[in-house]
Amino acid sequence: MSTLEDLIRDSMRLHELHAPNPSGLLSAVASREQARRRRLQGAAAGGAVAVVASAFLAANMAAGGQQHPGGATPSVTAATPLPGGDVVSHLAAPVTVNRTGSAVVEIGAAPAGADHLDIELTCLSAGTFTVADGASMSCSTADAASDTGTMTYELHLDPGQHTTTITTAGESRWRLTVTYSTVRTTAWGVNKAGQTFGVANANGTPTLVAVDATNGKTGYAYARDLDQPQAANPSEALAWQNGPQKEIDVPVYTSDGKTVIGTFVTHRAAPPK
């Protein structure tokens, strides 16, 4: 007769994940760090950065991200972004190619005003696939040709550029849809009290930062509530960083900064006593 504890252990062993190649994991971590650095460009400096990044990422999730290129007609592709978010406009028909191994993709002449390439890269077999600026995606066999094996991205376009390169090892197969685009950062909103609200961007951080509340609603938290305490000196900062992190419930408001609609959970270093 089995005990419940035995069955739990057996159940966990039975359902244990067959983990992918750790080298792919390292690439994924590097890619994620790179993407985070890109998102943080121009954002608030100092201890607030990490928290603002979390809020910004949550806001990006709240915005639903960008739509994928799909039609042959140039169009505005982004759903209505949160204030301060990016709007991506397609300026040409998308170009789709299937390739094996590293390849340079010819896109054709760039239309006037294009400043980015909107790309959707899908792995069709296992491997690591790197786009021109170094961002990469790692796929297992299970990821091939699936949503988890698809990466959407905005690549900066240099003047005169009409190709883009995908680098991968060996005979890994991939599909790329690339569209000349322009990316415009929208303005933050301003409420009746004169407070800015929206998502952090290259211009900095608004007073009210868009976040997803635990109840699923999208609202705004005061940036000051998301800030980490400011250490008096580097050694104190180090002590805080190595110390325990306290879970903090931050109120989430509508854009008026007064009406509470939920709670956002963040973590804050607990200053040593």
Add this chain to the structure above:
Amino acid sequence: VGEQQADFEAFVASRGAALLRFAFMLTHDRGRAEDLVQEALVKVHRRWGRVVAAEQPEAYVRGIVTHEFLSWRRRCSSGETPGVIPSKPVQDPSAAVDERDAVWRALAVLPPRQRAVLVLRFYEDMPDAQIASVLECAVGTVASLASRGLATLRAQSWADRPDTLRTEP
């Protein structure tokens, strides 16, 4: 810095798969597990020098994975009430496998902190004192969470066969 980077890469290469398996136990979802581990590794990468100075860097990273799991659950759900066990899965020819599958499904709908405690206790074989350290709570809280989780599993998974179960002393 180069030495730290090499050390970090060696850690990921040697322990990455184990971390993913652990995260999968928490999430029951491969994609979420990969997200959790990647987020945790991004966080520790920035301060890897201090992490390796700790006596058990892997335990430290597992703690961050656990916090990410609990934090993610709080961000993405409106509550932590136990759900209903999904309808019967595809029948397995083995009754033993069926039982284990029932446990797995019951684990999936436990409140996150109860599930985390059971994973840490039965998958990681952590003593309650260490689990309390990871979750930053009292040992008594760990015992309480485990007890409630086990009671739920027992009630939900074997309500029709109470005589087949006993609990370890």
